[in-house]
Amino acid sequence: MPENSVVISGAGPNGLMLACELALAGVRAIVLDKLTEPSAEPKANGLVGQVIRLLDMRGLYHRFGGAPGAPWTMNGYAFSGIPMSFAELQDNPMHVLLLPQPKLVRLLEKHTLELGAEIRWGHELTDLVQRPDGITVTVAGPDGSYDIDTTYLVGADGGKSAVRKLAGIGFPGSTFERTITRMAHVSLPAEVRAADGSIDIPGFGRLPMGHNRLAHGGFVFAELEPGRPLIATMEFDAEPVSDEVPMTLAELRASLQRVLGVDVPIQEPPGPGPHALRRTVGQNTRQADRYREGNVFLVGDAAHVHSAMGGPGLNLGLQDVANLGWKLAAQVNGWAPTGLLDTYEAERYPVGVRVMMHSLTQIALMAPGPEVTAMRDLFTELLRIPANAAHIANLLAGSDVRYDTGDHHPLAGLLVPELVVDTPQGSRRVAELMHKARPVLLDLSGGTDFAHAAREWDDRIEVIAATSPDAPATALLIRPDGYIAWVAGDSGHAEENRLRGVLSRWFGAPRAS
Structure with missing residues (x-):
């Protein structure tokens, strides 16, 4: 294989996280980005859902600002602005970490460099040529154009992905041309701000924090950072605006007038910024027709774009990365079983379909019209029924994702549950056992010799003997992305033989004794 086994185009959260996943497996990637430094443009304001548990499994949750202990969950959330309570949920999956995207990128950049990956800022991928044994990537850098020979290329370069286009991968879907969203950080008079986080607009009344659907469009208010509230409008059937026309606060103020029917006294926010000031014309919902073309792979927005309502973007993209990372590393390191890389699209494509389904539903429920009002009432x-709230919570968090691992146990294919286990090193959460991004055979039997059955794979898996009063099974085989590949229903030779078969399926042939 070429010295540069993996090239990643795009140094956003997904590209950098993929470089980290590969580095943990001993694969040093090159990350390219046309920007000369990490973008300071405010985009996502935080992370929600299962991605928080993924960060916890890599030791990054607390490092990135999470509170001590297991990841925190929200007591409620909203679906298209319709509030839901999770107070009666036994297992609340809606984890949250308020972390602006520019800060997330800076933190991931630092972590990527610590792990030994190479980031080339100001180096833009401009062409690619696939060969039977790899890919030649053409790059435009500060000192001119040059080529890189690589085995694998991953497009993490956003919704307008050059990698996707150059690889000839289609991007079907829909675009609502006359939907316009305007967003900005603003300054507001103190008298319109309420202690509960809502806003009391003179001539209109009080609107709660979050998404609000009104007769003439949508209104969003949130103060995620003290002293820098964020306001946004969504207008349907709006007059098109050219991308060449700069967005201004005056334009947002005029939009607020149309949506609310009153003037909202917004001003420039204090401080140096950068502050959000963005217009999005049209709403795209699209998914690549395939996530792989030869040795080219797509992750994140390069593979799927959708509404940001509900915050699914990073939850979806970073879990694409976790799924692909260990499989790509296994291929580079020479122990991947036949067809392992094919399971990336097989597992992740349906997840993208579900995210676009609920994203489109939320957009539809924000549209004007009495029929939509009736649907929202319903x-x-x-959503006041706890079982329905639980279903939507699992949908939004991605905790209903279940991969086909070939095991029919109720836990197989799901993300490993939160567990505290007692090991020879002391009491530990399961997430702490996953920091190395290696498969983990967690033997909870207190005596069954599953370690002996797995001895011929001990060069690529961690075997951990532990006990737990809440043990859900005799033993669990956990993939590097945190999903359960096998569950021991009992002990004995039959289970040990079944374990060997599962190890071969996911982690390759046993090494020579």
């Missing part, structure tokens, strides 16, 4: 009733 949804409001339905």
Whole structure:
């Protein structure tokens, strides 16, 4: 294989996280980005869902600002602005970490460099040529154009992905041309701010924090950072605006007038910024027709774009990365079983379909019209039922994702549950056992010799003997992305033989004794 086994185009959260996943497996990637430094443009304001547990499994949750202990969960959330309570949920999956995207990128950049990956800022991928044994990537750098020979290329370069286009991968879907969203950080008079986080607009009344659906469009208010509230509008059937026309606060103020029917006294926010000031014309919902073309792979927005409502973007993209990373590393390191890389698209494509389904539903429920009002009234009733709230919570968090691992146990294919286990090193959370991004055979039997059955794979898996009063099974085989590949229903030779078969399926042939 070429010295540069993996090239990643795009140094956003997904590209950098993929470089980290590969580095943990001993694969040093090159990350390219046309920007000369990490973008300071405010985009996502935080992370929600299962991605928080992924960060916890890599030791990054606390490092990135999470509170001590297991990841925190929200007591409620909203679906298209319709509030839901999770107070009666036994297992609340809606984890949250308020972390602006520019800060997330800076933290991941530092972590990427610590792990030994190479980031080339100001180096833009401009062409690629696939060969039977790899890919030649053409790059435009500060000192001119040059080529890189690599075995694998991953496009993490956003919704307008050059990698996707150059690889000839289609991007079907829909675009609502006359939907316009305007967003900005603003300054507001103190008298319109309420202690509960809502906003009391003179001539209109009080609007709660979050998404609000009104007769003439949508209104969003949130103060995620003290003293720098964020306001946004969504207008349907709006007059198109050219991308060449700069967005201004005056334009947002005029939009607020149309949506609310009153003037909102917004001003420039204090401080040096950078502050959000963005217009999005049209709403795209698209998914690549395939996530792989030869040795080219797509992750994140390069593979799927959708509404940001509900915050699914980083939850979806970073879990694409966790799924692909260990499989790509296994291929580079020479122990991947036949077809392992094919399971990336097989597992992640349906997840993208579900995210686009609920994203489109939320957009539809924000549209004007009495029929939509009626649907929202019905949804409001339905979401007051705890079982329905649990279903939507699992959908939004991605905790309903279940991969086909070939094991029919109820836990197989799901993300490993939160567990505290007692090991010879002391009491530990399962997430702490996953920091190395290696497969973990967690033997909870207190005596069954599953370690002996797995001895011929001990060069690529961690075997950990532990006990737990809450043990859900005799033993669990956990993939590097945190998903359960096998569950021991009992002990004995039959289970040990079944374990060997699962190890071969996911982690390759046993090494020579």
